Ligand SMILES: Cc1cc2nc3c(=O)[nH]c(=O)nc-3n(C[C@H](O)[C@H](O)[C@H](O)COP(=O)(O)O)c2cc1C
């Protein structure tokens with residue numbers, strides 16, 4: 001089991017507050033600790049529109065990576081005319097290096113179930129699916145046990161909290177590539193189809209599962225929604241940064257320690273890395289931080305004051321993504337790291353569009369010939385152009401983000417890149433002859 | 444038999460005479476371009492790039508879009524291996540040279556088609572019945588079929604396509620996409636001579652393991668470069 005890191009006592013823990021329970025599936029204990037209080041409040045005292053208004057007032061943003069306003073999704077789904085609507089909780093946890101979502105499901109399944117029920121109440125859905133990676137057997141088992149108990153107690157089921165409304169929640173183990181975590185791909189998998197993304201708009205909140213309005217939400221987002229209804233939007237707004245309040249789960253890795261922590265959004269990277277003993281006065285020196293998973297940005301140690309938030313990371317050339325944060329060793333070769341990340345992204349791309357199946361592969365080839373010491377004189381320009389083209393023409397965010405590792409090397413580690421590009425530059429200047437290995441027409 | 448003798452001949456000649464003076468349909472092509480239905484898309488042909496490599500990436504988009512299902516794909520992978528229908532980079536479905544061979548009417552070393560042998564389909568029929576012939580339960584149907592046969596025989600895929608009404612490209616595309624579904628009986632995987640087909644999980648596991656190894660290497664002090672992609 002993945003370790004939970006100790007965080008400073010002043011950091012609030014809306015997500016992991018109940019994580020230390022002996023038996024997370026014990027419904028009575030969970031209710032005593034506050035579970036389903038938010039749902040009761042929503043169903044008994046608030047109209048669906050008032051629930052959406054509360055979520056909006058809290059400023060809740062999706063924890064699945066992109067940070068989209070949750071209330072906007074709920075409102076769109078609720079106001080699209082349809083016979084049925086669905087809620088899908090995205091617990092797929094695509095990044096193998098970030099186990100935050102399965103750990104939340106294991107440690108506090110009721111928080112996610114409650115959040116799903118609140119979302120269903122707010123948009124008028126009578127059925128919901130919690131999608132979990134098929135290999136996460138522990139999370140699936142606990143979720144199923146918890147769903148059974150919640151239904152027996154009448155929190156969900158044929159007559160949800162005696163409101164006369166029905167809500168069935170299913171757990172669906174899914175398996176596939178990295179891409180399966182993307183919302184339109186996940187919906188395809190739930191429909192039993194090949195997992196490739198769809199053009200958005202229309203967004204799933206208008207046309208989602210089986211063509212019906214569907215709110216797809218990361219499991220953390222839903223657990224936070226439950227907390228907001230229980231504790232109020234003002235309490236939530238007081239946590240973290242004003243632009244994106246609340247906390248988020250991160251999976252931090254350093255040379256000394258690794259584990260999962262709940263951090264307020266807006267916390268400086270420095271403070272997060274200190275949790276694993278990297279940097280700081282007593283910590284190990286490191287060179288760069290990879291933030292956001294395989295398609296993340298590689299930021300230099302000089303940017304440690306950057307707040308961990310959607311907007312600040314985007315400006316710095318990274319993204320929250322999967323919540324993975326990796327501190328590299330002081331002597332790490334960032335260019336090799338970027339190549340390996342790009343290779344992962346290219347291998348995991350779905351193949352639907354040309355930027356996806358060819359563009360990502362070309363970036364990988366450029367990275368690999370630079371690292372192999374056989375760059376071409378045009379490679380730096382090619383990388384810039386190609387990345388811009390992919391960002392401009394990609395169908396889903398995966399291929400766009402797949403340009404980040406190499407782009408961040410270009411932006412922050414230019415001297416290292418230039419050193420590796422040197423042979424090509426010299427050749428271009430006619431000073432030295434270097435055999436440029438011409439690859440075969442690549443496939 | 445007409446009542447008036449000879450009337451048939453007169454009628455026949457009248458038709459001939461009328462046609463004789465009607466405008467002719469022969470077009471003076473290419474001087475006069477032919478009138479073509481707006482839906483006409485021309486002859487299907489795969490194009491080559493400047494290296495002489497087929498441009499088709501066998502992404503299935505055309506096969507899935509084709510309303511009359513006249514485009515069909517099946518086969519192996521993109522990197523010169525065959526007998527591989529899954530794995531991250533295999534999501535494109537088919538090795539293109541082989542798709543070209545098939546189109547050229549030559550024999551193709553394609554297990555998916557070799558496996559096109561008659562099998563007892565009663566198990567598939569039972570599975571389809573159980574799943575209500577519902578195309579929305581395709582993954583479940585495919586999983587049950589694999590459980591019944593040990594792999595997904597092409598004959599079973601065709602039956603599933605027929606039984607659910609989901610077009611074959613969709614059934615095949617879905618089956619190739621998911622890592623836990625396979626097209627060869629497990630015995631063949633184990634006993635294969637050359638090239639060795641990877642086990643069901645290995646393609647996926649290798650990609651993930653490479654990624655995690657890259658992170659470990661970046662974190663840990665100066666270990667050597669982990670093995671790259673195995674081609
Ligand atoms: C390549 C890719 C992988 C993704 N993987 C996940 C994932 O594993 N879990 C997740 O919750 N969201 C993932 N997302 C984001 C989803 O598309 C979607 O935005 C999210 O589930 C919506 O929930 P939120 O608004 O609560 O963040 C991924 C996106 C992309 C482009």
Ligand code: SF4
Pocket residue numbers: 498499500501502503504505506
């Ligand atoms: S399979 Fe894809 S690449 Fe090949 S012809 Fe069809 S649409 Fe084009």
Ligand code: FES
Pocket residue numbers: 179197348349350351352353356357395396397398399
């Ligand atoms: S990964 Fe294929 S279209 Fe985005």
